[in-house]
Amino acid sequence: MQVQERVKRFIVENFYVADPEELTADTSLLTGGYVDSTGMLEVVQFLEEEYRLEVADQEMVPANLETIARIAAFVARKAGAPPGA
Amino acid sequence: MCGVAGCVALQPALAAPSLDGVRAMVGALRHRGPDEFGLYRDARAALGHARLSIIDLATGQQPLCNEDGSLWIVFNGEIFNYLELREELLALGHRFRTRSDTEVIVHAWEAWGERALGRFNGQFALALWDAPRQTLVLARDRLGVRPLYLAEQDGRLWFASEVKALFAGAPALARELDPAGLAETFTFWTPVAPQTVFRGIRELEPGHVRVVSPLGVTDRPFWTPSYPERREEVRPGTLDELAGQVRAALERAVRLRMLRADVPVGCYLSGGLDSSLVAALGRQVQGGRFCTFSVRFESAELDETPYQRELVARIGSDHRELVVARRDVAEAFPAVVAHAERPLLRTGPAPLFLLSGLVRQAGVKVVLTGEGADELFGGYDLFREGKVRRFWGRQPASTCRPRLLERLYPYLARSPVAQRAMAQEFFGRGRERWDEPGFAHQPRWRAAAALQRLFDPGFREEAQRLDVVARLLGSLPGPFRRWSPLAQDQYLEVRTLLSGYLLASQGDRMLMGHSVEGRFPFLDTEVMDLACALPDAAKLRGLDEKHVLKRAGLGLVPDRILARTKQPYRAPDAVSFTGPDAPPWVGDVLSGEAVGRAGVFQPRAVERLYRKCLDGEGRGPLSNADNMALVGVLSTGLLHEALLRRPPQAGAPLEFRTVVDRLAAPAGAGARGDACRSRSG
Numbered sequence: 001m002q003v004q005e006r007v008k009r010f011i012v013e014n015f016y017v018a019d020p021e022e023l024t025a026d027t028s029l030l031t032g033g034y035v036d037s038t039g040m041l042e043v044v045q046f047l048e049e050e051y052r053l054e055v056a057d058q059e060m061v062p063a064n065l066e067t068i069a070r071i072a073a074f075v076a077r078k079a080g081a082p083p084g085a
Numbered sequence: 086m087c088g089v090a091g092c093v094a095l096q097p098a099l100a101a102p103s104l105d106g107v108r109a110m111v112g113a114l115r116h117r118g119p120d121e122f123g124l125y126r127d128a129r130a131a132l133g134h135a136r137l138s139i140i141d142l143a144t145g146q147q148p149l150c151n152e153d154g155s156l157w158i159v160f161n162g163e164i165f166n167y168l169e170l171r172e173e174l175l176a177l178g179h180r181f182r183t184r185s186d187t188e189v190i191v192h193a194w195e196a197w198g199e200r201a202l203g204r205f206n207g208q209f210a211l212a213l214w215d216a217p218r219q220t221l222v223l224a225r226d227r228l229g230v231r232p233l234y235l236a237e238q239d240g241r242l243w244f245a246s247e248v249k250a251l252f253a254g255a256p257a258l259a260r261e262l263d264p265a266g267l268a269e270t271f272t273f274w275t276p277v278a279p280q281t282v283f284r285g286i287r288e289l290e291p292g293h294v295r296v297v298s299p300l301g302v303t304d305r306p307f308w309t310p311s312y313p314e315r316r317e318e319v320r321p322g323t324l325d326e327l328a329g330q331v332r333a334a335l336e337r338a339v340r341l342r343m344l345r346a347d348v349p350v351g352c353y354l355s356g357g358l359d360s361s362l363v364a365a366l367g368r369q370v371q372g373g374r375f376c377t378f379s380v381r382f383e384s385a386e387l388d389e390t391p392y393q394r395e396l397v398a399r400i401g402s403d404h405r406e407l408v409v410a411r412r413d414v415a416e417a418f419p420a421v422v423a424h425a426e427r428p429l430l431r432t433g434p435a436p437l438f439l440l441s442g443l444v445r446q447a448g449v450k451v452v453l454t455g456e457g458a459d460e461l462f463g464g465y466d467l468f469r470e471g472k473v474r475r476f477w478g479r480q481p482a483s484t485c486r487p488r489l490l491e492r493l494y495p496y497l498a499r500s501p502v503a504q505r506a507m508a509q510e511f512f513g514r515g516r517e518r519w520d521e522p523g524f525a526h527q528p529r530w531r532a533a534a535a536l537q538r539l540f541d542p543g544f545r546e547e548a549q550r551l552d553v554v555a556r557l558l559g560s561l562p563g564p565f566r567r568w569s570p571l572a573q574d575q576y577l578e579v580r581t582l583l584s585g586y587l588l589a590s591q592g593d594r595m596l597m598g599h600s601v602e603g604r605f606p607f608l609d610t611e612v613m614d615l616a617c618a619l620p621d622a623a624k625l626r627g628l629d630e631k632h633v634l635k636r637a638g639l640g641l642v643p644d645r646i647l648a649r650t651k652q653p654y655r656a657p658d659a660v661s662f663t664g665p666d667a668p669p670w671v672g673d674v675l676s677g678e679a680v681g682r683a684g685v686f687q688p689r690a691v692e693r694l695y696r697k698c699l700d701g702e703g704r705g706p707l708s709n710a711d712n713m714a715l716v717g718v719l720s721t722g723l724l725h726e727a728l729l730r731r732p733p734q735a736g737a738p739l740e741f742r743t744v745v746d747r748l749a750a751p752a753g754a755g756a757r758g759d760a761c762r763s764r765s766g
Contacts, residue, residue, distance in 0.1 A: 012693070013693050013697075014693075014697060015538070016538070016539055016690045016691070016693040016694035016697065016714065017538055017690060017693075018538055018539055018540060018541060018542060018545070018686070018687035018689070018690035019538075019542050019687070030510060030511075030514075031514065033531065033534065033535030033537075033538060034535070034538065036511065036532060036535065036708070036709075036710050037507035037508050037510065037511040038708040038709065038710070039708060039710060040507050041507075042708075057506075060506060060507065061506050062506075062510055
């Protein structure tokens with residue numbers, strides 16, 4: 001499954017979204033009220049388990065996690081990066 | 086303390102209100118006043134009353150009238166300064182037949198009209214019927230300690246202490262949830278009067294008087310909160326002088342509430358500063374047996390037992406404790422929601438419902454509590470958070486200023502950098518608008534409003550047609566912007582959470598559910614006026630909350646209680662409903678069928694939420710959002726089942742001790758036509 005699709009499914013399930021249609025790749029998860037600061041930790045845990053990657057503290061910023069598109073790009077960067085980068 | 090109800094025909098051509106209708110209304114309120122029941126009726130109006138006898142046990146029956154039987158009253162609450170007002174009214178030539186505070190209201194109204202309401206130091210909801218003028222007056226105390234709801238249909242107006250009585254008296258009223266009321270609940274944690282969660286039903290605003298006469302309807306405030314607009318209006322004095330004034334005012338407030346009762350008065354004790362102050366002062370008034378009551382929690386994280394016991398040891402009260410487990414919260418919750426008559430985002434009311442049961446068992450009818458101190462003296466984290474966020478907002482690029490958040494929430498300092506970054510994102514959002522009304526409340530309102538994503542799309546569209554935050558901020562009093570930021574935050578906190586949730590869902594309704602009256606010394610008019618006039622620095626000194634109150638408690642309350650940081654009162658939330666011992670109704674209320682029937686939430690979304698909460702069982706605490714979501718969905722479902730889905734159930738018939746039926750034949754069976762003798766039961 002495409003990363004974007006998989007992440008979206010996780011967001012819809014885990015944050016009980018009534019209308020998945022309204023959630024696009026560029027919807028802001030934080031300001032849109034889907035994910036709060038605690039919820040973002042749940043997103044990170046999901047990414048670490050699902051894609052077997054480690055998210056460093058300094059990477060947990062809105063620039064990487066604000067939208068589904070950004071999350072997918074972040075996952076792609078992490079997957080392409082050499083270990084330990 | 087009681088329940089009031091009534092019906093008025095707004096057009097002369099309509100038939101007289103039915104006695105059975107008003108009997109049914111009183112029947113729905115019997116828990117509020119199980120001691121005696123009374124009725125009044127004429128061609129246009131009917132009044133009903135359920136009495137919890139506290140003052141003037143022998144002759145205080147209601148409805149009650151003036152000397153010539155033209156002005157009738159039903160009244161819920163207390164006027165604590167009634168003896169002083171009575172003296173004044175006697176000097177003006179008024180004659181009294183009873184020793185009750187109710188009769189003082191009647192004469193005060195005759196003497197002073199609407200100005201009388203501003204002179205009452207008390208907690209009340211009342212209805213006055215001026216028969217010759219065909220005029221109904223409805224009024225509620227400053228902060229709305231006592232409830233009053235209204236509905237109008239086909240030329241008739243119904244009013245009652247609780248919504249269930251409106252449904253009982255007017256079965257033709259629609260019983261539907263109002264999307265705007267739900268939008269407010271899932272933003273402010275409560276609908277804000279006059280909005281309710283029921284379509285077509287309004288709540289009389291706190292501090293308002295509504296006059297319904299053949300000339301039309303007026304609804305205006307008889308009191309509005311007032312904070313200093315200029316430096317000269319701030320109460321002068323050193324901190325110690327101010328603390329002395331606060332203590333003296335609080336002493337008088339407690340004394341008035343202890344002594345103006347013809348039954349024993351007890352006290353709630355949470356273990357925090359506010360109730361400890363009240364209990365210690367109450368002890369000074371009550372030398373004999375003085376009962377105190379506390380909730381304890383099985384969960385150590387929520388429990389405050391050591392502080393409660395330390396105060397009990399200091400004052401030597403006759404103390405009772407109730408240990409509340411999550412199972413108890415779940416079992417009580419359906420009754421809690423039926424009494425609260427609105428969705429809840431927290432289970433906090435449940436332990437207090439159970440506690441009032443313990444009070445009743447102990448034979449106590451009245452308790453003092455510390456409610457109101459946090460709002461009036463600046464006790465909440467929200468006030469401190471607002472101060473830090475405004476400070477940051479003035480230099481939005483600063484990296485030092487947001488570190489102050491860690492002083493507020495020490496867990497942040499111990500958290501990974503990541504969580505700090507996210508928390509800064511959360512608290513920092515919109516900080517450039519630090520000067521706007523509602524700034525301090527935005528994070529909390531946003532967090533609750535985010536849960537509207539659970540709404541069914543159709544329902545949500547209707548709910549969001551109205552911007553409830555804009556409506557609230559558009560209804561602020563004129564001087565609001567001239568008040569200090571702290572005063573602005575206090576005003577909003579009082580208007581939303583105190584009046585709509587703490588005094589209602591967690592206060593009046595949970596106490597009256599077991600026929601117990603709460604009295605709130607911090608809401609005394611003198612204490613409140615003083616608190617509003619204090620300099621901000623006396624309340625929030627740096628980031629030290631309720632500073633002046635702690636000083637006022639020196640030597641009165643154990644030092645350990647003065648020194649402790651404020652612990653927000655919380656009960657076990659979602660976890661009460663997800664464990665293996667959760668009651669079976671939880672699954673029923675969350676089922677797709679029930680959720681669809683209630684029409685508020687999208688069944689699939691609720692299923693996702695429920696599954697997440699069940700899966701999370703044993704995996705550490707759920708987030709605040711998940712907790713609020715589950716409790717909100719469950720309580721909305723319970724509300725729908727209890728009040729809306731089925732027509733109200735009539736209980737066993739009541740025996741009415743006072744019946745004044747002016748339409749009855751002169752020798753009518755059991756009815757006493759002579760108004761003024763009606764009270765001799």
